[in-house]
Amino acid sequence: TPRVFSGIQPSGGLTLGNYLGAIRRFVDMQESGIQTLYCMVDLHAITVWQDPDALRRQTRELAAGYIAAGIDPAKSILFNQSQVPEHAQLAWIFNTVARMGWMQRMTQWKDKAGKNAQNASLGLFAYPALMAADILLYHATHVPVGEDQKQHVELTRDIAAKFNHDYGVDFFPMTEPVIEGAATRVMSLRDGSKKMSKSDPSDMSRINMTDDADAIANKIRKARTDADALPGEPDGLAERPEARNLVNIYAALSDSDVASVLRDVGGRQFSEFKPMLADLAVAKLSPISTEMARLMQAPDEIDAIIGAGAQEARKIATPILEKTYDIVGMIRS
Numbered sequence: 001t002p003r004v005f006s007g008i009q010p011s012g013g014l015t016l017g018n019y020l021g022a023i024r025r026f027v028d029m030q031e032s033g034i035q036t037l038y039c040m041v042d043l044h045a046i047t048v049w050q051d052p053d054a055l056r057r058q059t060r061e062l063a064a065g066y067i068a069a070g071i072d073p074a075k076s077i078l079f080n081q082s083q084v085p086e087h088a089q090l091a092w093i094f095n096t097v098a099r100m101g102w103m104q105r106m107t108q109w110k111d112k113a114g115k116n117a118q119n120a121s122l123g124l125f126a127y128p129a130l131m132a133a134d135i136l137l138y139h140a141t142h143v144p145v146g147e148d149q150k151q152h153v154e155l156t157r158d159i160a161a162k163f164n165h166d167y168g169v170d171f172f173p174m175t176e177p178v179i180e181g182a183a184t185r186v187m188s189l190r191d192g193s194k195k196m197s198k199s200d201p202s203d204m205s206r207i208n209m210t211d212d213a214d215a216i217a218n219k220i221r222k223a224r225t226d227a228d229a230l231p232g233e234p235d236g237l238a239e240r241p242e243a244r245n246l247v248n249i250y251a252a253l254s255d256s257d258v259a260s261v262l263r264d265v266g267g268r269q270f271s272e273f274k275p276m277l278a279d280l281a282v283a284k285l286s287p288i289s290t291e292m293a294r295l296m297q298a299p300d301e302i303d304a305i306i307g308a309g310a311q312e313a314r315k316i317a318t319p320i321l322e323k324t325y326d327i328v329g330m331i332r333s
């Protein structure tokens with residue numbers, strides 16, 4: 001049976017990249033009637049330093065963001081990773097399945113550890129094994145993610161295949177990444193070669209889901225671009241990453257595609273296009289940020305929702321972890 005799992009790190013505020021590349025598509029899958037599980041992956045967030053109070057606030061804010069954007073706790077299981085201890089338990093098993101060389105090849109590890117890998121946390125290195133546990137703990141068949149997470153979902157398949165092979169079982173499924181839509185890779189507003197990221201030191205590089213109308217308009221006005229007018233068709237954006245990014249965002253926010261957007265706006269200067277994009281972004285995002293702010297007034301209600309979600313998640317997770325331990329040869333008595 002098909003089952004969808006995905007997660008987002010409470011490592012900062014939600015960005016437009018998380019919304020367009022992930023949450024919006026999580027909502028589509030929820031509405032398609034498939035069983036869906038969505039998670040705040042706090043165990044992943046602490047692979048880089050998080051202030052404890054900030055982590056608590058960001059976790060609740062992420063839950064509020066999910067709900068404000070359309071994740072319905074009556075339809076999807078919405079929960080916080082550390083409240084389902086089976087994630088960490090299965091991750092340990094996968095730490096013994098995954099190979100050092102596999103982890104060393106991960107581009108996210110290389111990007112985040114950078115030149116100072118000796119000083120990165122062991123958890124950051126093992127991040128993909130925990131992610132494999134998140135997914136396989138529910139035997140999830142489909143994982144909607146942005147382009148940047150494709151390599152980790154492929155590694156999840158490698159871990160499942162090696163586990164099944166080593167233990168001579170057909171237990172973990174081969175999960176499919178689902179990467180589709182106009183905005184699978186939203187780029188930084190300051191640098192068209194970097195993805196928009198919640199942990200980028202420059203707040204001007206991203207649109208936060210909590211930004212007000214003025215902040216959104218200001219960031220789009222200051223977004224880096226070249227000096228040419230917009231082309232009439234997608235080929236004209238090939239060597240223009242910043243221009244392509246803004247048109248992509250416009251297409252995604254208007255549920256359109258790049259070719260149709262360029263049919264309408266081709267020939268215009270950025271001085272004309274940027275205000276159009278800002279108006280569209282404000283119209284689409286302000287109802288969500290208003291609802292997030294309302295939900296954040298009642299943190300106890302958020303905690304109750306995610307607490308109940310964790311109970312639901314454990315009903316699926318517990319038997320799968322038990323079976324895994326049994327396969328591995330651990331005594332269960």
Ligand code: AQP
Pocket residue numbers: 007008009010011012015017018019020021022144145146147148149183184185186187195196197198199200
């Ligand atoms: N710029 C992006 N464009 C499209 N999709 C994106 N996603 C993240 N950034 C973009 C997708 O959002 C989901 C959650 O990502 P995450 O928070 O778990 O980790 P991340 O990919 O590392 O996201 P960030 O915002 O860059 O966080 P930090 O800065 O903490 O590392 C994933 O499906 C991701 O693909």
